Amino acid sequence: MHIFNVRVYYEDTDMAGIVYHANYLKFIERARSDWVKDQGLDQNAMREEGIVFVVRRIEADYLAPAKYDDVLEVRTVTKSMTGVRLIMSQEVLRGEEVLFRAEVTAVCATLDGHPVRLPARLRRQVH
Numbered sequence: 061m062h063i064f065n066v067r068v069y070y071e072d073t074d075m076a077g078i079v080y081h082a083n084y085l086k087f088i089e090r091a092r093s094d095w096v097k098d099q100g101l102d103q104n105a106m107r108e109e110g111i112v113f114v115v116r117r118i119e120a121d122y123l124a125p126a127k128y129d130d131v132l133e134v135r136t137v138t139k140s141m142t143g144v145r146l147i148m149s150q151e152v153l154r155g156e157e158v159l160f161r162a163e164v165t166a167v168c169a170t171l172d173g174h175p176v177r178l179p180a181r182l183r184r185q186v187h
Contacts, residue, residue: 064091091134
């Protein structure tokens with residue numbers, strides 16, 4: 061399991077002082093980017109080689125609101141991986157309370173959008 065912490069800032073909230081729904085997607089994106097780095101992959105180098113990660117699908121459940129100045133924990137777990145698809149489960153928690161849950165399917169593509177295999181290094185490390 062990969063853990064990424066994030067603090068809720070004023071800019072993350074709506075007029076009611078709770079986290080605006082779209083910002084949970086930003087929080088889990090940051091956590092996935094951090095996870096990729098922890099796997100030893102350099103996304104800038106990948107892009108220079110013409111390959112990028114692309115989110116293909118997200119299924120999300122909003123369970124409870126986060127509020128201004130909360131410290132949140134994003135937990136990321138790899139559920140499955142094939143040669144071309146990575147499925148991750150992500151949760152955003154405040155303490156032990158799960159506020160948001162998502163299942164994310166990511167793939168790799170060329171800069172012009174054609175699918176390619178996930179990096180071999182990633183496939184070896186995660187399996």
